[in-house]
Amino acid sequence: xxxxxxxxxxxxxxxxxxxxxxxxxxxxxxxxxxxxxxxxxxxxxxxxxxxxxxxxxxxxxxxxxxxxxxxxxxxxxxxxxxxxxxxxxxxxxxxxxxxxxxxxxxxxxxxxxxxxxxxxxxxxxxxxxxxxxxxxxxxxxxxxxxxxxxxxxxxxxxxxxxxxxxxxxxxxxxxxxxxxxxxxx
Amino acid sequence: xxxxxxxxxxxxxxxxxxxxxxxxxxxxxxxxxxxxxxxxxxxxxxxxxxxxxxxxxxxxxxxxxxxxxxxxxxxxxxxxxxxxxxxxxxxxxxxxxxxxxxxxxxxxxxxxxxxxxxxxxxxxxxxxxxxxxxxxxxxxxxxxxxxxxxxxxxxxxxxxxxxxxxxxxxxxxxxxxxxxxxxxx
Numbered sequence: 001x002x003x004x005x006x007x008x009x010x011x012x013x014x015x016x017x018x019x020x021x022x023x024x025x026x027x028x029x030x031x032x033x034x035x036x037x038x039x040x041x042x043x044x045x046x047x048x049x050x051x052x053x054x055x056x057x058x059x060x061x062x063x064x065x066x067x068x069x070x071x072x073x074x075x076x077x078x079x080x081x082x083x084x085x086x087x088x089x090x091x092x093x094x095x096x097x098x099x100x101x102x103x104x105x106x107x108x109x110x111x112x113x114x115x116x117x118x119x120x121x122x123x124x125x126x127x128x129x130x131x132x133x134x135x136x137x138x139x140x141x142x143x144x145x146x147x148x149x150x151x152x153x154x155x156x157x158x159x160x161x162x163x164x165x166x167x168x169x170x171x172x173x174x175x176x177x178x179x180x181x182x183x184x185x
Numbered sequence: 186x187x188x189x190x191x192x193x194x195x196x197x198x199x200x201x202x203x204x205x206x207x208x209x210x211x212x213x214x215x216x217x218x219x220x221x222x223x224x225x226x227x228x229x230x231x232x233x234x235x236x237x238x239x240x241x242x243x244x245x246x247x248x249x250x251x252x253x254x255x256x257x258x259x260x261x262x263x264x265x266x267x268x269x270x271x272x273x274x275x276x277x278x279x280x281x282x283x284x285x286x287x288x289x290x291x292x293x294x295x296x297x298x299x300x301x302x303x304x305x306x307x308x309x310x311x312x313x314x315x316x317x318x319x320x321x322x323x324x325x326x327x328x329x330x331x332x333x334x335x336x337x338x339x340x341x342x343x344x345x346x347x348x349x350x351x352x353x354x355x356x357x358x359x360x361x362x363x364x365x366x367x368x369x370x
Contacts, residue, residue, distance in 0.1 A: 008226030013261055018313050028309035032271050036278030038299035041193030044282040046275040048267040053309075054259050065267040067252065069279030074239050076198055076287065082233040082250040084280035084354045086217050090231040091276060093221030094254030095269030096366070097229040099312070102261065114223035124213035127284070127351050128203050137356030143366045153368075160368055166312050169269045171322030173362045179355060181281070181328045183338075183345055 009105035020054075027054050036069075042077030043070040085138065088173070089118040092143065095169035103159060103166075104149060112148040141173065194290035205239075212239050221254075227262030228255040270323065273358070274303040277328065280354035288344055288351075289334060297333040326358065 003012030021028045030053035036046040049064035050057060069084055071077025082090070093116040104111050120138040125131035147156050164170055188197030206213045215238035221231040234249035235242060254269055256262025267275070278301040289296050305323040310316035332341050349355055 009261055021313055021315060030307045032305050034274035034303045036301040038282045042283045044279050046278055048271045058257055060257050061264055067275045072243055072245050076194055079246055084276045086233045087276035088354060088357055089219035090252045091269045091272035093231055094229050097223045098227045116221040118219045120217050122215045127353055128206055130206055135356055136351050137353045138362050141364045145368045157368055164366055166321050168312055168322045171320055172273055173357055174364055175361055177323050177358045179326045179359055181349055183330045183342055
């Protein structure tokens with residue numbers, strides 16, 4: 001790929017992408033997909049491969065990514081994978097990482113390392129059908145960033161703030177997303 | 186493990202868990218965790234192992250689950266893993282699968298197979314810093330269930346409705362979760 005790389009990001013491609021979206025807003029419309037099959041007990045397996053975006057069906061993935069989900073024994077599973085709410089923490093950190101690194105590259109900041117620790121508090125009463133007052137999902141999530149980069153701390157803090165405003169997964173978690181669930185006929 | 190299995194779920198353990206939570210509500214308090222390190226470009230890697238729950242630190246996982254996240258080339262990545270918003274779809278389906286199968290077991294319904302197709306619409310304007318009116322996250326998510334089980338359709342529909350009310354990840358996506366993000370000092 002031509003163009004200067006910073007943090008493993010092709011900065012020219014980033015600029016080109018922004019300009020392409022400015023010229024044709026439809027390029028920014030994406031539709032992501034997943035297919036999940038239940039296996040046994042708490043164990044299911046998700047396949048992720050194609051998506052629509054930038055005006056066409058993506059063909060870059062020659063085989064699907066496989067993600068297994070399961071529960072630990074204390075939650076009646078067999079530990080075949082991280083559970084669903086742990087996968088949410090992964091999704092959040094992975095999103096913040098991309099946002100931080102891409103925006104750092106756009107600002108000419110070299111990132112040496114970047115890490116996240118996440119924790120989420122959840123009360124099982126609702127899942128077990130024992131309360132309709134306690135919410136089923138996380139009551140709160142705490143994220144801690146660790147960053148080493150060639151920029152002063154105030155610039156890093158400002159970048160973190162910007163990333164929070166523009167992170168797709170943080171928005172999905174912090175704000176309501178309409179979800180329709182339908183049984184195939 | 187002793188006790189009748191249905192759908193790979195130990196029904197007696199399920200009943201015991203519900204009774205244990207009734208006797209001591211603190212048993213239902215869980216804290217899940219993840220650690221994510223950025224690798225390069227859009228690529229990061231999450232490790233998930235320990236959690237606190239049922240009154241103690243879990244020790245059932247002898248090694249961490251590893252989930253890689255990355256972007257496809259059209260989003261400046263190298264396809265080292267599903268991206269963050271695709272991981273959200275996995276988390277959602279994996280949660281609905283557990284909810285459906287555990288509650289089916291509790292009701293004596295034998296599930297033969299169960300699958301989900303998910304799609305989510307997302308507009309990249311916000312992520313690219315080109316709009317503060319368009320939300321960064323999914324504008325909507327569609328989930329389709331496919332179920333084969335030894336129960337009449339009305340019972341399956343009722344079960345699907347119940348699962349939606351009690352699903353942790355569906356709650357996290359449909360409703361606001363407070364998230365704090367802090368930079369380590």
